Amino acid sequence: MLNVPIFEGMNESTEFKALVVRELENGTFSRTIETKKIADLPKGEVLIKNSFAGLNYKDALSASGHKGISRNYPHTPGVDACGSVAHSDSEAFKNGDEVIVTGYDLGMNTSGGFQEFIRVPEAWVVPKPLGIDLREAMVYGTAGFTAALSLYKMEKMGQNPGMGPILVTGATGGVGSMAVGILAKAGYEVIASTGKKDAAAHLKKLGATQIVDRAFANDQSHRPLLRSQWAGAIDTVGGNTLATCVKGCGRKGSVASCGLVGAHELNMTVYPFLLNGINILGVDSAETDMPLRKEIWKRLSTEWKINELKSYGQFITLDAIIEHMDLILKGKTKGRVVVEF
Ligand SMILES: NC(=O)c1ccc[n+]([C@@H]2O[C@H](COP(=O)([O-])OP(=O)(O)OC[C@H]3O[C@@H](n4cnc5c(N)ncnc54)[C@H](OP(=O)(O)O)[C@@H]3O)[C@@H](O)[C@H]2O)c1
Numbered sequence: 001m002l003n004v005p006i007f008e009g010m011n012e013s014t015e016f017k018a019l020v021v022r023e024l025e026n027g028t029f030s031r032t033i034e035t036k037k038i039a040d041l042p043k044g045e046v047l048i049k050n051s052f053a054g055l056n057y058k059d060a061l062s063a064s065g066h067k068g069i070s071r072n073y074p075h076t077p078g079v080d081a082c083g084s085v086a087h088s089d090s091e092a093f094k095n096g097d098e099v100i101v102t103g104y105d106l107g108m109n110t111s112g113g114f115q116e117f118i119r120v121p122e123a124w125v126v127p128k129p130l131g132i133d134l135r136e137a138m139v140y141g142t143a144g145f146t147a148a149l150s151l152y153k154m155e156k157m158g159q160n161p162g163m164g165p166i167l168v169t170g171a172t173g174g175v176g177s178m179a180v181g182i183l184a185k186a187g188y189e190v191i192a193s194t195g196k197k198d199a200a201a202h203l204k205k206l207g208a209t210q211i212v213d214r215a216f217a218n219d220q221s222h223r224p225l226l227r228s229q230w231a232g233a234i235d236t237v238g239g240n241t242l243a244t245c246v247k248g249c250g251r252k253g254s255v256a257s258c259g260l261v262g263a264h265e266l267n268m269t270v271y272p273f274l275l276n277g278i279n280i281l282g283v284d285s286a287e288t289d290m291p292l293r294k295e296i297w298k299r300l301s302t303e304w305k306i307n308e309l310k311s312y313g314q315f316i317t318l319d320a321i322i323e324h325m326d327l328i329l330k331g332k333t334k335g336r337v338v339v340e341f
Pocket residue numbers: 055056057058142143146169170171172173174175176193194195196199214236237257258259260261262283284285286328329330331332333335
């Protein structure tokens with residue numbers, strides 16, 4: 001039971017709006033905005049009144065019935081949410097605290113962010129750092145967190161701006177846009193690879209120094225090594241694009257593999273690793289442990305904070321989330337789509 005509600009009159013019967021994905025008898029999936037009750041939420045120490053929730057590619061897959069992401073329906077997707085603590089059974093949080101939840105199982109097989117309230121284990125909750133507000137936290141969301149985690153890992157392996165530019169693939173997407181902005185803020189030259197003809201102004205504003213067509217990062221020569229044109233890469237595409245990032249990377253550079261919008265396989269030789277000392281770094285943002293998670297959020301809110309961060313968010317209502325899920329699956333969104341409650 002809620003014994004210390006932040007909202008007067010609120011209890012387990014309090015109703016709120018939620019996106020609900022249902023599996024239909026014919027094997028298709030419906031997506032509707034429905035009314036739920038607090039009692040419908042899973043157990044957890046911290047109840048959060050959401051202010052914002054960010055849309056990610058994975059959410060659109062979950063909402064399409066992708067069983068590799070969400071096994072059981074009805075389900076509310078949404079791997080990112082932030083807002084104020086509405087009730088806490090945790091000593092670490094009190095009512096009204098502004099908090100962020102991204103990753104872990106939120107929106108996967110735990111009822112997610114595309115609803116007005118979430119209830120989660122205290123171990124998933126990050127106190128919002130001082131240097132950003134809740135709106136900015138969700139412009140980052142998992143996308144910004146993943147981009148920052150990629151750079152963090154690259155720098156741990158010795159990457160630095162003096163080595164040369166960093167290639168970012170899928171540059172107008174959520175992770176890609178955030179990577180371009182964070183890298184620029186951290187002092188790197190950025191080569192932004194995109195399939196969108198009209199994206200130059202957006203990418204330049206974020207800090208890209210060079211904008212190239214997707215084909216640039218999709219080598220068809222099948223050569224094991226390419227002339228190096230970048231010193232490191234953050235790849236959101238996978239497949240041959242990831243192979244190209246590795247084959248064309250300068251000596252001792254790092255390539256962060258964080259996405260698979262193009263393909264999930266990797267077909268290449270080991271020569272870039274053995275002859276050029278390239279590091280390929282796996283990025284799994286969802287299960288990042290709490291000390292590193294807090295460190296990444298600290299960087300996102302201080303030295304890596306993207307200039308004019310809010311301007312990269314497109315703020316929509318919960319009702320509009322369904323059409324934006326279709327757009328992100330077609331690779332047609334630019335920057336970050338954020339639900340504002
Ligand atoms: N490892 C992690 O922890 C983690 C965290 C978050 C996301 N991810 C993954 O990262 C990827 C990107 O996620 P996101 O949320 O940023 O998605 P997104 O917003 O849809 O961005 C993906 C971008 O990739 C490009 N793209 C789309 N289809 C493509 C294709 N067939 N070939 C080449 N490029 C294509 C498009 O950018 P351009 O038009 O500019 O080329 C698109 O905007 C996804 O695979 C997601 O699952 C992983």
